[in-house]
Amino acid sequence: MDTVFSLLAISLGAILSNNFIFSQFLGICPFLGVSKKVDTAVGMGIAVTFVMGLASAITWVVNTFILVKFDLMYMQTVAFILVIASLVQFIEMFLQKSMPTLYTALGVYLPLITTNCAVLGVALLNIQNNYNFIESVVYGVTGGLGFLLAIVLFASIREKLVFADYPKNWEGFPIALVTAGLMALAFMGFSGLQVW
Amino acid sequence: MNLKKQFMDGLLYQNPVLVQVLGMCSTMAITTSFFNGLGMGVAVLIILTLSNVIISLIRKIVPDKIRIAMFIVVIAGFVTMVDLLIQAFLPALATSLGVFIPLIVVNCIILGRAEAFSYKNGVAASFFDGIFQGIGYTLVLLAMCIIREFLGAGTFGGGLLGPGGKGITILPSQFPIGMMTLPVGGFLVLGALIALMQWALNRPKKNKEESK
DSSP, X not given: OHHHHHHHHHXXXXXXXXXXXXXXXXXXXXXXXXXXXXXXXXXXXHHHHHHHHHHHHHHHHHIIIIITTTTOGGGHHHXXXXXXXXXXXXHHHHXXXXXXXXXXXXXXXXXXXXXXXXXXXHHHHHHHXXXXXXXXXXXXXXXXHHHHHHHHHHHHHHHHXXXXXXXXXXXXXXXHHHHHHHHHHHHHGGGGGGGX | OOHHHHHHIIIIITOTTTTSOOOHHHHHHSTTSHHHHHHHHHHHHHHHHHHHHHHHHHTTTSOGGGHHHHHHHHHHHHXXXXXXXXXXXOXXXXXXXXXXXXXXXXXXXXXXXXXXXXXXXXXXXXXXXXXXXXXXXXXHHHHHHHHHHHHHHSEESTTTSSGGGSOEEOSOTTSOOGGGGSHHHHXXXXXXXXXXXXXXXXXXHHHHHHHO
8 A cells, every 4th residue: 555655645746746847847848839829738748747757767777787787877877867868769761651640640759859858867866765666757757747637727728828918028038938837836736745 | 360359259248148148057066156157167168169160170171061060079079078177187177067067069159169169260260259158157047156156055165265265254144045057047046147248238239319
């Protein structure tokens, strides 16, 4: 039961109270860049969730069985970014061959994910928090779901912003950042859940 | 090579954060105290300059198709070096920046400059581009830090100046809005700074149009 509760706590934390976007500032670039329409935001969110889950699993294995074993911890950053870059490339080729529909839906976003700091961030945080394999994967997937939730909510607000009346100099990124700031304020309300 | 243009581009017209809107994660996440901002800014400046030089040196022997992978390896190498140096000589900075030092690898500013500038230009130009873009980034970080620290904690120079390195108190403790040092403050202050920049950049154009 304890493990179930701890996994539940990790999931709730990653989705709500410690949301990657609103409280840890990881993955802001795609969050601001691909959130002009809800459809694209959903595509990006799903792609990120998928890659984050896989990347957490693989980097955990690489870290435990290669880096720690041969005492190469200082190579962590280089090793992780290479793993993530090749993983993204591999997923792209795999989807192109076997699931062309999914590939056309996600295609554009996949290369962008290599430089999404949420993916490298989740790999590093897993190690920092001493998570075991299952916890790492759960943290990766739920972190991705948190990203999906944040980007979809944000995109739907941003679509409505077109009709809003605000000073001309705030057009584009500034008004988007203010919106995101207010959303972060709302998400702060979830921090009460941390008592678990 | 036009040093003056590069200088003005890095600081104002092509400022990496305020105009190109790159490297947002670190800009918002770590700008809670003066010391953090300075440390992060200088770290990025050094890595950006070194990786710009190396990428500009190897740009003719790297095949076009794998250039992104090469860039990332070069950048990751320098980030690891700077990470280890900070851990060895500035452990306080290493704890307060935490995961954001290794995350410099995926800071879009460095990859963006590699792709947009040093892959196409000579070594000297790339070197100065790294320095000026780095200074532009550092200045924005410092501005964010000063505003957020002043409004959020009522101090100046946290982590560096004042008694116990806590910063010089400017506002009495009942006035600061604690929210500004939380994530919310990061979004709001950066939004306001970009709006200010858009206002400043649009103004001269309007004057010219009117004078026509």
